[in-house]
Each structure stands twice: as C-alpha cells, then as structure tokens.
Amino acid sequence: MITSSEPVVIVGGGQSGLAAAHAGLSAGLRPVVLGAGVEPVGSWVGYYDSLTLFSPARYSSLPGMAFDEGDPDRYPTRDDVVAYLRRYAASIDVEIRTGTRVAAVHPRPGGGYLVHTDSGDEIGATGVVAASGSFGNPYLPVLPGHDTYAGEVRHVAHYRRPEPYTGKRVLVVGAGNSAVQVAYELAPHARVTLATRAPIQFMPQRIRGRDLHHWLHVTRADLLPRSVLTRLIRHAAVLDTGVYRDAIASGVLARQEMFTAFTADGVIWADGTHEAVDTVLFATGYRPNLDYLAPLGALDDGMPRHVSGVSTTHRGLVYLGLEFQRSFSSNTLRGVGRDAAHVVAALAGGVSGRSLRRLPPMRRLPIPR
Incomplete structure (x- = not known):
C-alpha cells in the first residue's frame, strides 16, 4: 500500500x-x-x-x-x-x-x-x-586500435587545467562547447587539434547587444517542446562571442576531420596519414x-x-x-x-x-x- x-x-x-x-x-x-x-x-x-x-x-x-x-x-x-x-x-x-x-x-x-x-x-x-x-x-567511443594505443586517453570529465599538457601533442575530439573551450584553453600550452566529423557550428552569445538567453526568454524559445527541438536542432552549436571562430579561422586553433583509428603511438587521420600523439581528450558527451x-x-x-x-x-x-x-x-x-x-x-x-x-x-x- x-x-x-x-x-x-x-x-x-x-x-x-x-x-x-x-x-x-x-x-x-x-x-x-x-x-x-x-x-x-x-x-x-x-x-x-x-x-x-x-x-x-x-x-x-x-x-x-x-x-x-x-x-x-x-x-x-x-x-x-x-x-x-x-x-x-x-x-x-x-x-x-x-x-x-x-x-x-x-x-x-x-x-x-x-x-x-x-x-x-x-x-x-x-x-x-x-x-x-x-x-x-561519460561516453567514450570505441575506435579501431584503441587497445593498442600507448598514449593517454581521457574524457573531458577528467580534465581540470592545461598545465599538465604543456609541450604535448593533444587531440580534442568533439564539436560542442566543452571541446572548443578546452582546446582553446590548451592551445597556448600544447600543440592542439580539434578532431571533428563536420565543421564546427557557432551560435552568437550576444545578439543586438543582449545575451542570447534574453532572446530565448522573451521569445519563449526556452519552452519549445522536445518534439519541436529535435526537428530544429540537428547538430551541436558552440556559443561564441567570436573568439573561438576567429581562433579557428586564423589557425591559432587547428581543426581536422576526425581520425579513423589509433596506432601504438598515435592516430590515422582520414586522409590515411599517421601522426604521433601524446594525449586524446574526448569531449563526446x-x-x-x-x-x-x-x-x-x-x-x-x-x-x-x-x-x-x-x-x-x-x-x-x-x-x-x-x-x-x-x-x-x-x-x-x-x-x-x-x-x-x-x-x-x-x-x-x-x-x-x-x-x-x-x-x-x-x-x-x-x-x-
């Protein structure tokens, strides 16, 4: 009862x-x-x-x-x-x-x-x-060769600060907010590349001088039901004031199509080339x-x-x-x-x-x- x-x-x-x-x-x-x-x-x-x-x-x-x-x-x-x-x-x-x-x-x-x-x-x-x-x-995708890779594989859930990666070759996997923020923070300390399956989509943080969330509130977009959202939102979008977009456009932050497999000391990129890599950080949700x-x-x-x-x-x-x-x-x-x-x-x-x-x-x- x-x-x-x-x-x-x-x-x-x-x-x-x-x-x-x-x-x-x-x-x-x-x-x-x-x-x-x-x-x-x-x-x-x-x-x-x-x-x-x-x-x-x-x-x-x-x-x-x-x-x-x-x-x-x-x-x-x-x-x-x-x-x-x-x-x-x-x-x-x-x-x-x-x-x-x-x-x-x-x-x-x-x-x-x-x-x-x-x-x-x-x-x-x-x-x-x-x-x-x-x-x-945290979700970690399983890729070919993962078990043989001798470098460090971590999810961004276990990342805290950039200093431990100083001087290392680091890949950050993902196209969302966390991936871009962490990669941008790491860039002055390490050689960093964002590995993504598609170009990164950006959403402006501020529109007409007001934060995006002001407009979500006044338009009631924050209340759109799941059935509508799943039709409107197809890909992750990174909130940006322009800093991240400019960093990628200028080459300060590199972006490359997702690698296809791990090797013992690195990865195989989509074009078939091999590169030695120290750390792979997955920001994969x-x-x-x-x-x-x-x-x-x-x-x-x-x-x-x-x-x-x-x-x-x-x-x-x-x-x-x-x-x-x-x-x-x-x-x-x-x-x-x-x-x-x-x-x-x-x-x-x-x-x-x-x-x-x-x-x-x-x-x-x-x-x-």
Whole structure:
C-alpha cells in the first residue's frame, strides 16, 4: 500500500535533486535527498577549473532563490555555482543525506519502492525521482586500435587545467562547447587539434547587444517542446562571442576531420596519414547515470523510458535533468525548476491516486530583471 507518510526518495544531490526537493515540499510531499557526494552540489565540483556558465546570473537560478546579489549580467564561474548550490541546499527544509550512493531500486510488493544504498541501508519510498544526472557516465567511443594505443586517453570529465599538457601533442575530439573551450584553453600550452566529423557550428552569445538567453526568454524559445527541438536542432552549436571562430579561422586553433583509428603511438587521420600523439581528450558527451534502476526494468539499453520525465513503465517513478527532457533548457540551472514542477505534480498525483495524465501545462516562470 502506498502512503503519503512515506518519503519520496530523490536520487541525486545536485541542481536537479535540489529542484525536485523544492517542488516536493510545495506539493506536500516528504522528500529525502540521497547524494553520493560529500556535499549537495552535484557534479559541479568536478568540472574543469575555468568553466563558466553560458547563461548570465539573472537566468541561472533555481526556483525560490535568485543566484546572488552580484552583477546579474555576469557569467558565473564553476565555483560561483558551487557556492550557490550550497546556499540553496541550506535554505530548503528537507532531509539531505550526503555520501549516500544508491545501489539499486526495487519494486515493493503492494506498491512503492525499496531503495538500497551502498552502505546497506534500505529505504521504503512512495515514489522515486531519478535526478542523478549524467556526469558520472561519460561516453567514450570505441575506435579501431584503441587497445593498442600507448598514449593517454581521457574524457573531458577528467580534465581540470592545461598545465599538465604543456609541450604535448593533444587531440580534442568533439564539436560542442566543452571541446572548443578546452582546446582553446590548451592551445597556448600544447600543440592542439580539434578532431571533428563536420565543421564546427557557432551560435552568437550576444545578439543586438543582449545575451542570447534574453532572446530565448522573451521569445519563449526556452519552452519549445522536445518534439519541436529535435526537428530544429540537428547538430551541436558552440556559443561564441567570436573568439573561438576567429581562433579557428586564423589557425591559432587547428581543426581536422576526425581520425579513423589509433596506432601504438598515435592516430590515422582520414586522409590515411599517421601522426604521433601524446594525449586524446574526448569531449563526446555523457549518458544518463541510471544503472540503479536496472532491477525495475525501467531502462532501454541504459536510457529511461519516459514521456516528459514521467516513467512509462512504473507509477511513482519520474526523471529530472535529462537532456531535452521537455525543453532546450531541461538539464540546466535555468530550466530544471520547470521540469521539477511538472514531474513532481505527476508524482503527487500518483501518491494521492489522481490520474497521472492530468499534468499542468508548462508555464513561464518570472525571471528577475
């Protein structure tokens, strides 16, 4: 029997988990947040040192708390975001258990779930919010010769700063924001080439003197549904003030068509030539980190089966922080709050016995000016 006196377990202590906890309180639920990290800031502490947000501070808040009282048009750094999430976690009256990694979620006879942690604890839950993100599951493509290559192969998830690569020959694989930012940062220290399958596409950071996110807000493009986005967005685009485009055009940052194979000491380029390479950094994205849901049968080859974040396989199971889950901004600070309100409404309906189909429409939240 599912009872609303039991907690809703939120797996993940980052921006998605905290947004879910805020929405859960507003819906009259009892959220319990389980975070694997030592503090509830998610994966932000693991990003490279120079990372800054693509959105200004005024567009980078979770529900209920503005980013800070600084310049609303600045681009917050990684450490700014970590500090903000610490403040946010301290401001919401929910139980947050850090250092608690969820090992498995099992269905419970009669309804609800049993959540098992690595420490051996078992928690009965009326519902589960899978908000564990994807940073813990970086994607590394397998290329011919990978096993024989003696150099360093890393995902950008494990990159921190450029100094360890000084004087080395480095390839950065990828055509998205992280690939271009890291390659540009490395260029003064190492011989760097961006390896991509197609020319890099750029999107202007500022249009008519205003940041792109201003226009996404006023045109409501941030709220376009996934079905529209997948038709409009065919390739990754790099947000740029012109610096990165100019660096590639001038040869400061080299770009070459993706190599076809590894060798013992380097790679084979698309034209058949061989080059010795010290390090290959893959900026090839991430996959949802949801292995703990495997006992439920809720996944399809590791990917969740859902519609707009609501599980299509299990009542009382919802997701947060998936890329393009409901909109362009679903897995960002500025957008996850909208998705949290949506999926928690579905979760609350399941707990109370109301139909899961009666979900509120997406709504435009006020943004401080």
